[in-house]
Amino acid sequence: MSILTITSGLYSNAGETADKLSEKLSTKIITDAEILEKTHQTSDINLSTLQKVIESKPIAFNDFTHEKEKCLASIKKTISDYASSGDYIFHGILGHLIPNELSHVMRVLIITDKKTRTRNGIALHGLSEKEALKNIEQSDKIAALWTNSLFNQKAWDESLYDIVIPSDKLDSKDSVNLVLKHNKKLLSNKEDLIKKEISDFKLISTVDLVLSEIGQGLLAKIDAGNVTVTIDKKVMMLTRFQQKIMTAVQKIPGVESVETKIGKNYYKGTIIRNFEFETPLRILLVDDEKEFVQTLSERLKMRQFTSEIAYNGQEALDFTDQEDTEVMVLDLKMPGIDGFEVLKKIKQTKPNIEVIILTGHGTEKDKKTCMDLGAFAYLQKPADIDIITDTMKMAYEKIAARRNQAAH
Numbered sequence: 029m030s031i032l033t034i035t036s037g038l039y040s041n042a043g044e045t046a047d048k049l050s051e052k053l054s055t056k057i058i059t060d061a062e063i064l065e066k067t068h069q070t071s072d073i074n075l076s077t078l079q080k081v082i083e084s085k086p087i088a089f090n091d092f093t094h095e096k097e098k099c100l101a102s103i104k105k106t107i108s109d110y111a112s113s114g115d116y117i118f119h120g121i122l123g124h125l126i127p128n129e130l131s132h133v134m135r136v137l138i139i140t141d142k143k144t145r146t147r148n149g150i151a152l153h154g155l156s157e158k159e160a161l162k163n164i165e166q167s168d169k170i171a172a173l174w175t176n177s178l179f180n181q182k183a184w185d186e187s188l189y190d191i192v193i194p195s196d197k198l199d200s201k202d203s204v205n206l207v208l209k210h211n212k213k214l215l216s217n218k219e220d221l222i223k224k225e226i227s228d229f230k231l232i233s234t235v236d237l238v239l240s241e242i243g244q245g246l247l248a249k250i251d252a253g254n255v256t257v258t259i260d261k262k263v264m265m266l267t268r269f270q271q272k273i274m275t276a277v278q279k280i281p282g283v284e285s286v287e288t289k290i291g292k293n294y295y296k297g298t299i300i301r302n303f304e305f306e307t308p309l310r311i312l313l314v315d316d317e318k319e320f321v322q323t324l325s326e327r328l329k330m331r332q333f334t335s336e337i338a339y340n341g342q343e344a345l346d347f348t349d350q351e352d353t354e355v356m357v358l359d360l361k362m363p364g365i366d367g368f369e370v371l372k373k374i375k376q377t378k379p380n381i382e383v384i385i386l387t388g389h390g391t392e393k394d395k396k397t398c399m400d401l402g403a404f405a406y407l408q409k410p411a412d413i414d415i416i417t418d419t420m421k422m423a424y425e426k427i428a429a430r431r432n433q434a435a436h
Contacts, residue, residue, distance in 0.1 A: 033123030260291030
């Protein structure tokens with residue numbers, strides 16, 4: 029039993045080599061697109077969100093939703109399902125999620141220089157030089173961000189691969205022969221060892237999924253069912269947090285034991301807070317005064333409120349169309365679409381978003397207009413940060429009550 033991962037630079041002609049290897053080994057090729065589609069079907073995560081994660085694009089409110097971690101864990105789970113069901117060739121960048129501990133995996137890089145790849149794009153795909161170069165640079169950027177996020181290394185770093193094939197020097201026939209020669213060594217691995225490694229891979233994928241529900245910065249290792257979770261982030265109430273991890277992981281079938289360790293990025297908070305305290309998870313701050321709203325966002329973060337920022341009314345409307353938002357803190361006087369219009373449109377299209385007006389130029393008439401339009405509260409700048417956060421908590425209580433009512 030063996031698994032190949034083929035990572036390649038765009039227009040490096042890796043497809044022909046992968047196809048011939050598939051034929052020689054009687055092995056199916058699994059592409060990144062297929063992995064994402066299966067993950068979407070089995071985990072009910074939007075394809076667009078999965079794509080954002082592998083392209084290293086920001087996920088709104090991720091500090092509290094942990095959506096990125098859930099996506100990565102779900103993709104890893106999909107790959108582990110494939111890996112446990114037979115021999116495959118994983119062609120793309122997602123093969124990097126297969127742990128190094130799997131000794132029967134061969135990692136292949138097929139690459140050549142950008143000039144050659146540009147010529148290939150022109151000759152084989154009918155592109156202009158500008159189009160080919162643009163596609164290459166975009167693809168390379170995604171690959172670089174991906175490997176940097178996983179390993180803190182460059183996409184084509186030779187240390188990430190068992191074999192590096194320069195496609196401008198080796199044709200597909202020679203490339204296939206080179207891979208097959210090295211692949212014979214993998215086939216000599218003991219079957220019992222491979223079964224253990226695959227079992228650990230499937231189990232650690234499930235552990236990662238469970239940990240993604242708890243938070244970020246949790247790094248899991250496994251050996252024969254014994255799980256070690258490293259807490260590599262700042263947390264409050266460490267003992268309680270450790271217990272939460274252990275309780276959740278111990279429930280997973282196949283886990284023999286769980287222990288936690290402290291990572292280098294952990295530090296003990298000096299301010300005691302209730303870790304489980306519920307605060308609004310998705311806050312959008314809307315204000316054209318950039319310095320003010322950025323400072324407000326930072327001050328909220330210190331109080332464990334996560335927020336995103338829009339600098340004008342149109343940005344706010346576009347954001348709420350694409351991302352779930354629970355509480356909006358909205359300025360009134362902005363160029364273009366002002367706060368009144370934003371409030372009116374939000375209450376027409378997203379009535380469950382609670383809107384807190386925070387303005388420095390309002391009047392009593394403006395306040396009445398906003399409250400009539402459905403604003404949750406009306407605050408005047410400069411408002412004390414405690415008043416703002418208390419108002420957010422009250423807005424969240426209203427949201428929570430509405431959800432509970434709907435559930436019953």
